[in-house]
Amino acid sequence: MGISERKQREKEAIRNKILETAYQIFLEKGYDGTSIRTISDAIEYSPATIYLYFKDKNDIFIQLQNKAFDLLYEKLEATKTIVQPFERLLAVGKVYLNFAFDNPQYYDLMFIDNAHLQAFKDESTAWKRGHQLYKTIEEIVEACLIAKQIKGEDYKVVAFVFWSYIHGQCALLIRKRLNTNDKQTLKYLISNSFDFVTKLLKAE
Numbered sequence: 564m565g566i567s568e569r570k571q572r573e574k575e576a577i578r579n580k581i582l583e584t585a586y587q588i589f590l591e592k593g594y595d596g597t598s599i600r601t602i603s604d605a606i607e608y609s610p611a612t613i614y615l616y617f618k619d620k621n622d623i624f625i626q627l628q629n630k631a632f633d634l635l636y637e638k639l640e641a642t643k644t645i646v647q648p649f650e651r652l653l654a655v656g657k658v659y660l661n662f663a664f665d666n667p668q669y670y671d672l673m674f675i676d677n678a679h680l681q682a683f684k685d686e687s688t689a690w691k692r693g694h695q696l697y698k699t700i701e702e703i704v705e706a707c708l709i710a711k712q713i714k715g716e717d718y719k720v721v722a723f724v725f726w727s728y729i730h731g732q733c734a735l736l737i738r739k740r741l742n743t744n745d746k747q748t749l750k751y752l753i754s755n756s757f758d759f760v761t762k763l764l765k766a767e
Contacts, residue, residue, distance in 0.1 A: 578616045581606060582630070585623045590668055594624065631669040632692045635662050639699075648706035649713060653761055655703060656729055660753050663733035671737050674730060700726055713764050721764070728760055 584606045588597045599620055603610045617623045638658050645651040663670040674693065704725060705718035715721040732753060735741055743749065 574616075577608075577612075581608070581613055581616055582623065582627060586627050589624065589627070589672070628672055629692070631666070631673045632696075634666065634669065635659075635673070635696075638662060639696075647712070648703055648710050649765065652700075652703045652707055652713075652725070655700065656725070656757060656761070659729050660733065660757060663736060664750065664753065667737045670733055674733070697722070697726060711766055713766050715764075725764070732756065 581602065585597065585602045588601055588605060592601065597620060599610050599613055602620075602623070603613050606613075617626070635658075638661075639655060642651050642654040642658060645654055701718060701722040704713070704722040707713040708715060708718050708721065713721065736749060736753070741749065741752070
C-alpha cells in the first residue's frame, strides 16, 4: 500500500469515528444538546480536527441521515425487480417495517426526529430523500390501481393511507408506545397486522 492510499484510509477511519461518536451523542443529548465541542470532547480530538472533515454540526447530522437512507435504499433495491405492482407494494412495506424493527435509532433519525428540519438551512431540500421514498410509494400504488389490484380511486389518497399505516406502526414501536417490549410478540403483531391491512386493501 502506497503512502497516499494509507493516508486516505486513515482519513476515512477518522471521518467514520467522528460520525459514529456524533451518532451516539445525537441519540443521548438530542440535536440541540449536541455541538462540535461535545463531539470533540467525546472523541478526544480538537474541534479544529473535526472541521477538517465537516463544515458544522448540521453537516454531520445530514451525513448520518444520508447513511441511514443509504441503508434503507440498499434494502429496497431488491423490490425493483418485482413485476406485479401489488406484490412490490407488499415487499416495500415489509422492508420498511423490518428496517424500523432492526434499526429503530436510524429510523428515528430519518422519519421521526424533527432535528433534520433544523439541520437543513434550505427548506426546499429538507428531508428530500424521505420525499423521494414517498414518491416511490405513490408510483407503485398508482400502478396497482391501473392494474386493478387494489381498492380505491385516487392513488394519492391510497398511498397516504398506506404510508400513514406503515409509519404509524413504526413510530409506536420506536417510541415504545405499545404494551409490550417482547420482540417475538412485536414481530407477530407487526407481521399479522400488515397482512390484515393489505388484505383489506387488495381488490376482490
